[in-house]
Amino acid sequence: MPTSGDALSFNVLGPLEALRAGRFVTPSAAKQRNALAALLLSANSYVSQDYLIERIWDANVPKNARDALFTIVTRLRHTLGGQEELIRTRSGGYIMCLEPDQLDLLRFRHLAEQTEQLRGALALWRRPLLANVPSESLHRDDVPQLVEERLTATERLVEICLRRGHHDETIRILREATADHPYREHLWAQLMTALTRSGRRAEALQTYHGVIANLRDELGIDPGRHLVRVHADILADARRPAGTPLVRPRQLPPDLARFTGRTAALERLDEMLWPNEQRPAIAVIGGAAGVGKTALAVHWAHRVRDQFPDGQIYLDMRASGAEPRVEPFAALGTMLRSFDVPAERVPGELDARSALLRSTLAGKKVLILLDDAGDAAQVRPLLPNSESLVLVVSRSRLSGLAALDGAQHLILGQLDTGESLALLATLLGARRVDAEPGAAAELAHLCGHLPLALAIGAERAGRRPDADLADVVDQLRDERARLDLLSVDDDPKASLRAVLARSYDTLDSRSARAFRLLGLHDGPDIGLGAAAVFLGTSQTEARQLADSLTHRCLLELVGRDRYRFHDLVRIYAAERATEHERETVRKTLLRQGFSCHSAA
Template sequence: MRARRRATANLGATTIDIRLLGPFQVLVGGSPVVLTSSRQRALLATLALAAGRLVSIDALARGVWGETPPAHIRGSLQTYVMRLRRLCGEDTVVTEPDGYRLVVDPSRVDALRFLRALDQAAATTDPAQRRALLTAALATWGGAPLEGVGSPALAAEWGPLLTERHLFAVEQRIDLDTGLVPDARLVAELTDLVAQHPLRESLWERLVRALARSGRRAEALARYAGLRALLADELGVEPGEDLRRLHAELLAADAGPAVHTVPRQLPFDVAGFTGRGAEIAELDRLPPGGASGIVVIEGTAGVGKTSLAVHWSHRVRDRFPGGQLFLDLRGHSAGTPVTPDAALAGFLRALGVAPESVPSTVEERSALLRSRLDGSRTLMLLDNARDADQVRPLLPGSGNLVVVTSRNQLRGLVARDGARRIALRSFDDGDAAALLAGSVGPRRRGARPGGGAARRP
């Protein structure tokens, strides 16, 4: 208790600084103090991260010995605390009934000072002030946290937290530096960072963007290709959605706006098309694009789905200045169904993308197609679809209309993508008679009232 009263009375009498961001270091009154024992270092680091708050005996035991504490924990801790007081000052460590407390201002522990500055930066809405706070906080970073502390438990608990906060702060500061700092400098910094953290995609995304901004587009694409190969080898995954979208944007820019191809791929209109007035009226009510610009015409084989879709598409093609794309997906044909990657490659070439600029994966091709068709008011007719998975990668996004024909209901497109369904049934008697009349011609039709076929006498 005498030690506790003495430390409380002389609070702040000994100035101690503890550095945990990088190599472990202790300064007492501005002079370095060497702690040769790893357990002494672990004890001081555990106390320092609490910065003036009580640390229980159990918490200290975990920090110093991990999962294998000695039989007499309190006695062993008393010995190490006594040695710390000799090295750092008698008033630096206070004995409490349930543990110990380090008499230190949190600002004297660089890890806590770093976290507090990041919290202040997150709380401000002024970009210039946030940038200044982040820059000041990052200046305290000295390398891998808790290096040389000698406590696996502390390293496991605090290391990932501090590293993640550091990387996130660096990314924020780089975003705020964009436009204020030369891209070449940002590229150099990001190149070093991705070498240290090769699986952190958010750093790669910023590097690829900085390279593209600085006119090094080919290098940006090469970096993306390198990351894609790395992720495939290490994790068996593709880059995330943000990086894939960025890659598609770069490819679209490489394909260049000079080639402007308006596709006109509709098959010939159906000669003598008859009937289906109700279905055509329903199709006429569809918007030319937008979030609900998908319609599925479903029905059994031979009911006339393709004829209706082609005929209606010819009727309204002037509403689509972006042109018309058509593809038989062969979902229910004798041949092999068309795969999404093959369909996408064909559409991209039809839109003027050079074959060498067509991406290699379905996701990238799909993103590039959406970039090309965004807001273009293009009509896409996908005939004979097998299922929603065959169709979904081909959807061009908002501002366009997709007409799909299928023997299946494609409920996935309805539920997930907002498609409308038109169920096509067999002709009623009136439409059947009109279709027969149109197909056999007037000379072979009977003249009986009601349009019925003439009977032999």
């Protein structure tokens, strides 16, 4: 490979450019430019001789094309510094081998995968695109694919800006994009939406009439369904008489004023939730008790609620805990009443209620947040069939929703150290955390980096603002008292033990006993063989039981056939074992656990 002083870089997102150590070495010969552009557009991939021949000569292919191609590639290598390894010969073709930072197209694709880097990705594009490359076939067949990548990234950035209320930026981006691509109806629909949300409804309507006139005059076609629907939605709002009631439920719980961290999870939600005309977007947010699933869902829902102007529904499905579970039949009745469906129109059968909900929400953009769902059967009847969004919070994975309904999973883990300290600084004040960085870090560790435990620990520390954090840390070091200390006496929702108990109480008897017995293992993790010994079962049955606990986010799979409890979950499991297992059983398993741990 070239040394740093001879480093080559290439640009194709504008005029074709080749640079060595910052100096232009772009080939002056047109056929070499054609060949170089074709190789760069397929960087690090095999390119056949036939493909290159067509890109170099178009319809004027010489009789000795393969020999001529060999000569062009040889000269191109020389022009670029004589590096044989740069353009490698393969059977019947070539590969141009580049590092990601050597080509602007590779940098663009890498950045475009990251939500927060979309602006940087689009900033790499220049104009005109490959104007100094004369190949007609390349501009006909390859350049449109590049343009499509740019448009897709632009539309993603616009959606994110719309969700975050950045309407002025959105309008600026779309003005430029629609000027370049006047027949891209989705861009016009986004522009009309941005104009409407920025209070420029008349301008949005004028934009629509200009678009349909252009489509009919230039192409002889009518606008597509999506553009027509956006126009109809704007008209419906504009024509609604003053004082006419419009049922748009706004049921989201209050956002947490002190929500901190979870940047990666929020970005992941931005990327994965894209409703379309055929089906809603569905996300299942899972994770252990106390990890902050509901807080994340509510916070993100508030961030994007403007994208769902027809309403936001919140339902606590109560799949865990002492209160009766909310069954789909009752949930559907609640949802239909939220949209002011008269009681006499609500059917008495589950399937009919589900169908009526889909009809009621047809063509509407609604956000539905289902908290503490237990299984797919509890959720599936509540799914709309429109451009809506369904957020499901569950302590189980709800794999059936992924398999049959296209749901995507986001499994939350514990906070990292930086996020934990930032949360403590928000709850206790940065000055207090900065004054005792070691104690603050240990407090975060003893709270298992769980947001609920951190909030309770911070509340305990906040009772004595003049005391040292080290005093609270010293109390929490005792495992036997830790869950007692991570509880607020007058609020079961602010008790880590009570929250863990809600998950434990959903287990069948076999899984519950496996949970208790595995809690007696004192190693950092446990292999399948050791788990089978602890449970007194075969490895096959041990795997089934471990998978059941993993499915409910009570146990983590950390490697092939290796499992681990979160520290606070392990303490709780050991407590349950003390309550329910005979002392002789516990002593035997503790000895076995020591042997397994020593052997490992």
